Amino acid sequence: MLTQIGRPVCGFFGNGWKPRPLFKGAGALSYVSTQRMFGRIQGILELMREFAVFWGCTIQTRFPFIEKSTRIVLEAFKLPYRDVDGFTCCPEKSLVNNVDHGMFTLTAARNVALVDELDCDLVSPCTGCVSNLATVESELNANPKEKDHVNSFLKQVGREFKGKAKLSHLVPFFHDTVGLHAIKRMMKKDFSGMKIALHYGCHMIRPSHALKNDDPLIPKKFDNIIRAMGAESLEFPTKLMCCGQGLDRIDQHEMALHFARIKLRELKAIGADALVLCCPSCFLQFDNNQFLMEKEGEKYGIPVIYFTELLGLSMGYSPDELGMTAHRVDCMPFVKKWESLGEKASRDEDLSEGLNVTGAEGLG
Amino acid sequence: MEASLNLKLLEMCSKCGACFSICPSCVNIPGYDPREVIKDILDGSHEKWINSKHIWECLECHYCLEMCYQHYGFENAMTAMRTIAAKRGVHPTQVKRGWEMFVKTSRLGEPAIPARKKLGLPEAKGSGAEEFKKLYALLKESREKGRGHGGKTE
Numbered sequence: 001m002l003t004q005i006g007r008p009v010c011g012f013f014g015n016g017w018k019p020r021p022l023f024k025g026a027g028a029l030s031y032v033s034t035q036r037m038f039g040r041i042q043g044i045l046e047l048m049r050e051f052a053v054f055w056g057c058t059i060q061t062r063f064p065f066i067e068k069s070t071r072i073v074l075e076a077f078k079l080p081y082r083d084v085d086g087f088t089c090c091p092e093k094s095l096v097n098n099v100d101h102g103m104f105t106l107t108a109a110r111n112v113a114l115v116d117e118l119d120c121d122l123v124s125p126c127t128g129c130v131s132n133l134a135t136v137e138s139e140l141n142a143n144p145k146e147k148d149h150v151n152s153f154l155k156q157v158g159r160e161f162k163g164k165a166k167l168s169h170l171v172p173f174f175h176d177t178v179g180l181h182a183i184k185r186m187m188k189k190d191f192s193g194m195k196i197a198l199h200y201g202c203h204m205i206r207p208s209h210a211l212k213n214d215d216p217l218i219p220k221k222f223d224n225i226i227r228a229m230g231a232e233s234l235e236f237p238t239k240l241m242c243c244g245q246g247l248d249r250i251d252q253h254e255m256a257l258h259f260a261r262i263k264l265r266e267l268k269a270i271g272a273d274a275l276v277l278c279c280p281s282c283f284l285q286f287d288n289n290q291f292l293m294e295k296e297g298e299k300y301g302i303p304v305i306y307f308t309e310l311l312g313l314s315m316g317y318s319p320d321e322l323g324m325t326a327h328r329v330d331c332m333p334f335v336k337k338w339e340s341l342g343e344k345a346s347r348d349e350d351l352s353e354g355l356n357v358t359g360a361e362g363l364g
Numbered sequence: 365m366e367a368s369l370n371l372k373l374l375e376m377c378s379k380c381g382a383c384f385s386i387c388p389s390c391v392n393i394p395g396y397d398p399r400e401v402i403k404d405i406l407d408g409s410h411e412k413w414i415n416s417k418h419i420w421e422c423l424e425c426h427y428c429l430e431m432c433y434q435h436y437g438f439e440n441a442m443t444a445m446r447t448i449a450a451k452r453g454v455h456p457t458q459v460k461r462g463w464e465m466f467v468k469t470s471r472l473g474e475p476a477i478p479a480r481k482k483l484g485l486p487e488a489k490g491s492g493a494e495e496f497k498k499l500y501a502l503l504k505e506s507r508e509k510g511r512g513h514g515g516k517t518e
Contacts, residue, residue: 096462262392
């Protein structure tokens with residue numbers, strides 16, 4: 001029954017009518033089954049496994065407003081999340097793994113053990129955290145000897161790494177577990193007419209043997225969400241290029257700026273309304289470093305918007321409530337353009353108005 | 365060598381280089397070429413790279429790993445070089461600072477309390493630093509013992 005996007009094989013609509021594809025297989029659903037599905041969404045969310053949110057050091061230290069918009073969205077969707085006492089740094093790979101691989105493994109295993117003990121899953125709005133935790137989890141699950149060795153230490157502090165917790169990044173989690181239908185249903189206004197440049201962030205999808213959530217070379221899930229939200233997801237040559245923020249962590253600030261510049265120049269040239277991402281490190285690179293260049297007279301004017309902020313805006317929260325006023329690069333050009341588009345009624349409303357007028361059903 | 369590498373895979377790697385054109389650092393950083401480093405590792409003449417800033421320019425984006433038909437990639441060679449550099453204490457200042465903060469506090473920064481209050485966020489959860497420090501001490505102790513017995517404790 002499920003088919004490739006936009007290619008329904010179901011025979012009901014053999015008269016040439018093409019449903020607008022919303023998600024994989026949506027094209028094959030009739031109106032009635034779609035309505036049934038809407039009814040089921042709430043049920044699915046109620047049955048969802050509880051998950052711990054792993055905020056990570058960068059969000060809590062530098063960008064608490066990202067935590068704010070994430071909490072707003074999680075609450076609004078009534079998702080069963082919880083905060084966990086005792087998480088340390090994930091730990092950050094380039095700073096810790098290069099210096100001491102043993103401590104890198106042990107620290108990540110301890111964080112996963114905390115989640116294992118609570119018998120829940122883990123979701124993080126930080127790509128680096130999920131990638132590092134998943135890398136260690138898959139390494140230990142594939143190597144029982146190493147797992148026992150790690151557990152011989154954890155046992156001494158009363159913990160055990162089982163490696164059972166499902167570790168997800170927020171974006172694939174919204175795509176796979178919450179679902180595009182639920183997202184669409186929660187939206188008060190879509191982003192039709194807006195041109196969005198997506199930046200996946202390397203560690204949302206790689207290493208794929210550990211994360212197992214999308215195609216590591218041609219990812220689609222973030223695009224699917226953005227398109228479901230009505231925006232145009234731009235294609236451009238550097239779409240999957242690493243942000244280069246890592247260079248700032250090895251005393252090469254100028255080179256980090258060079259990397260930021262490559263992408264920002266391209267986005268300006270193709271007329272992107274915003275750069276949307278879901279990684280605090282990439283956010284630092286494109287918001288903070290863009291601001292630093294702006295101060296030196298090199299202006300790109302590309303608002304950098306976190307996935308949770310975009311979602312929050314569409315659900316009717318104000319930029320202020322979402323903490324977007326704390327960005328260094330002004331987001332208001334994006335918000336204002338979007339609001340100006342809002343004065344026109346959306347296509348769906350036009351359609352229902354047309355159907356509700358007297359005589360629409362031929363009854364006069 | 366002070367770090368471990370699979371030289372057989374690296375030998376194949378030196379003949380391929382499929383990931384070179386997809387590596388963001390190879391394309392955008394002049395002088396960055398892991399193929400040179402790998403050649404030198406195989407020749408046993410990698411010493412000159414230990415002090416080089418280039419070995420730190422691998423962004424660990426894992427693109428090469430995904431491209432690699434051996435699932436090995438440039439990054440393993442660069443990680444090995446960096447591990448040696450860090451053991452000798454010739455790693456970048458910010459990496460040193462980051463590591464020090466990590467072992468001291470178990471995190472790379474503390475939650476921004478005034479900003480949290482302003483945003484109306486709940487109090488941040490504790491970090492488990494005490495338990496973390498205990499684990500670090502246990503690991504170090506076990507390594508000391510291992511050295512005495514010639515065992516492996518990584």
